[in-house]
Amino acid sequence: MILPIYAYGSPVLRKVGQDITPDYPGLKELIDNMYETMYESDGIGLAAPQIGLPIRLFVIDGSPIEDIEPKGFKQTFINARIVEEWGEPWKYEEGCLSIPNIRESVSRMPELTIRFMDENFKEHEKTYKGMAARIIQHEYDHIEGKLFVDHINPLKRNLLKGKLNNISIGKVEHHYKMRFPKK
Numbered sequence: 001m002i003l004p005i006y007a008y009g010s011p012v013l014r015k016v017g018q019d020i021t022p023d024y025p026g027l028k029e030l031i032d033n034m035y036e037t038m039y040e041s042d043g044i045g046l047a048a049p050q051i052g053l054p055i056r057l058f059v060i061d062g063s064p065i066e067d068i069e070p071k072g073f074k075q076t077f078i079n080a081r082i083v084e085e086w087g088e089p090w091k092y093e094e095g096c097l098s099i100p101n102i103r104e105s106v107s108r109m110p111e112l113t114i115r116f117m118d119e120n121f122k123e124h125e126k127t128y129k130g131m132a133a134r135i136i137q138h139e140y141d142h143i144e145g146k147l148f149v150d151h152i153n154p155l156k157r158n159l160l161k162g163k164l165n166n167i168s169i170g171k172v173e174h175h176y177k178m179r180f181p182k183k
Contacts, residue, residue, distance in 0.1 A: 003037045003051045004177040008099045008147070009168030011181070012049050017056040017143035019079045022121045024055070031076055031119050034059045041176035043097045045135050047142030050098050052179070056080060058139040068131045080116035082140060083125065085109035085133075094138060094148045100174045102163060106151045108137050 006012055020027070030053075038046040038059060047058035058080070062073040087110035095103040111129040114136060118124060128136055138148060149157055149164070166172055170180035 001033045001036065002040045002177055003033055004179040005037070005041060005046075005050050005097045006052050007167050007170070007172075007178050007180045008149075008164050009181040010052070010098070010179070012052050012054055013098060013142070013147060014145045015049065015054040016145045017047075017049060017054050020055050020057065028119070031057075031059065035061070037176075038097075041097050045139040046097065047139045049142050049145075056143045058143060060135050060139060062132055062135055065131050069129070070132070073132050073135075076119040077114070077136070077139070078117040078119070078121065080114055080140060080143065082137075083113040083115055085112040085137075087111045087129075092134060094134075096138070096148050097176070099147065099149065099164070099167060100172050100178075102149070102160060102167075104149065104152045104156065104160075106138075106148050108134050108151075112136065114140070 034046050034051065037051065044062050044064060045058060045060045048055045056079045058077050060075050062068040089107045090110055091105045091107045093103045094106045110133060112133045113125060113127045115125045149160065168180060168182045170183040
């Protein structure tokens with residue numbers, strides 16, 4: 001089932017997600033719905049707060065990105081915690097399903113180690129680099145109550161205020177189901 005994406009300004013996007021247990025109600029169906037919603041929205045990642053749930057869950061499918069390692073990178077992350085980030089920060093233009101039509105250059109570390117559970121609650125600790133690390137950091141921010149616009153300089157963020165306010169009231173072009181906090 002395709003779920004609505006919560007738009008900028010929705011309070012749930014600013015909440016730190018709570019850990020979940022294997023008996024979380026409808027977990028398998030929720031994960032399936034998140035992937036379906038992400039694909040329908042042309043995204044490569046989706047976090048539970050973006051569909052209104054303040055829990056530590058996000059899904060990624062980076063396979064549309066040609067030079068991503070590992071190839072065909074697709075993973076479910078439950079109760080994730082970044083263990084370490086390192087390297088020389090690099091900038092790359094990011095966007096977000098909750099903030100349609102806005103893209104800005106964001107500086108992130110090129111490598112990270114993350115500890116998480118998969119959809120079967122098997123624990124993993126893995127190291128990622130490059131685009132895979134960037135996508136993880138972006139989605140991880142969501143479960144920490146942060147958005148990519150929090151990483152841009154205050155002057156640029158101030159210049160975007162009008163556009164961000166328009167998104168929160170539903171005055172934005174979009175091709176997927178959305179829920180707007182001030183509409």
